[in-house]
Amino acid sequence: MPTLFRDDIGGLMDHELWWHNHYDWFQECGYTLRSRYQADWVPSWKGSPRWYAHLISPDGIAMWSPFVLDATRNCDGEPVALKRVHRSVHPYEVDIGRYLCSPALSSDKRNHCCPVLEVLQDPTDADIQIIVMPFLRKFYDPKFVTIGEAIDFFRQAFEGLQFMHEHHVAHRYRRLPRLSTASDKFPRDCMRLNIMYDPRPMFPEPYHPMFTDKSLDFKRSVSHYSRTKRPCRYYWTDFGLSRQYEPDDVHPEENIILGGDRTVPEFKDEHVFTHNPYHTDLYYLGNLIREDFLQKYSNLEFMYHLIARMIKPKPEQRPTMDEAVRMLDAVISKLPWWKLRARLRRRKDDVVLHFLKDVGHTFRTASYLLLRIPAVPVGPDTVETVVRYKKVDLPHA
Template structure:
């Protein structure tokens, strides 16, 4: 993967208008045109053969568990309808800027995302996955295998490990594991803020898991960097869950906007998992202050979170 240092990463301003939206809009490339380039970097875009083999392994796993198998799934049917097994087979459930694939050397599944070379997402991912940053224990960015540049087309392919939606398919088995997942979410935002970065689209859909108690953030399309700006203010955020001042069209502190979004995520995670934790409700209350100036910093949130967990009985934390 290419190596970049801070000197080549352009800082963002605190202006109320986002950067040129053309470069930050989702890019839907002609995937066939870049197929061989991506293969030369060690990755294979999913073909009809790959899709059929995936479904067959999936069904074998279900049958081994004694579960019923339904073979008329749309993805499998579509792959079977194409005569050439080597033809690319896009997952219809993914946006056009994403394509599933395989790391040829290891056989691991990947997801490849196309972005503009001047986009906020590429700037953020390039920094978060750079050698001096990616190994930090508080950096919970999705693992990235490669950044494949196509300068002539102002395009970059971000090759990520394929992880899975957090909490939606496999609920943490104990309160301790659930709180551990939330702590990783808080940790990553602490890490980003310490690097003068705000995510600005914290939501359930943008956090994934590897099903091994590791959690990671994705989708940095709204991310902003504020190098050299001690007290940035922005407006016009287009995240999934935005704080009230943003809905009113007012200015906000981007770091305090992240704090509000994180509190909303915690509430939704509790609802989805069924973990009714009064301590978490008390913990998030200050984070949801209508006045962003009264919200705590993310570093203070992490400190308060650890204090809250320390006061929960061990039997409650480990109960199944």
């Protein structure tokens, strides 16, 4: 049994015990969990007189979600994410994930669905499956710097949702509100963000999975490249609420998602119990861009009209995803080069801070121009990412 439990500072919490109990099984499957979950774990801070020692120790940080944990793949040392899925709760998640990353669909460059590297079956519980995925990072961390970087995110997010809708899958995206913290850094449910990215091009040095600005040993901060210099690929994740429909079912109906985004107009009418998930997907994506970009930065005015269309109160007045992609392409095509290279201007910054940031950005932009680095990043496609992970053959459903 482990040295510490819930009652001890820094000890294992209740939601971590399942992972601790399955440590050896994961090892047999080819994956190593962090030392915190080993049966013979001895905390690295044991004997320290400092009450906060666990907070500055790499094995002292508890996992934030009971369903997702980081691990290392034994064969090559690649970091992966393990997601525990209860089929009785999310019966379609594994099948939809497998379908969207099947060889026939992975070759489409618009496919931004998180790759499924492997699916494991819990040997003690037939209801539990483990999805092995690439280890991804929150889409907004680190902060976007230029308009070109934001456009790259918009374009990848749009074409990814377009791809899903084209294959009759509604993501049924659910975005929970952020915590009211001074840093505004952590979302309420950080492990269930629906859009993330492969951080390896930007972060050449591995970082701690729980505190992603720290090195694995917690001794220093990790450095990273910009999105412009080292483009990344964004992925739609978490298909627990997703549904796939028949090709001729162009107007599917689903029950309202209780506990979801309360700003969705069709969720506010107490007399409406169903909704078209394709329409709601458009709202979710539009609202994400409104809250995380338009309300935060002052020079993305070219997106106002499109986002206003996507979040219209009446669902039937919103564009289809194909229409939204065409509108986005039209907007981007009209932007001059200097606009694409411009710095995103935070609304809360004062005049002095704007000036200081502009000076630094001018020198950085000059270096990009000399190196002929594109203003809008061009990242790898899904096939390249999967190959880098040496994807194994998927077991058949």
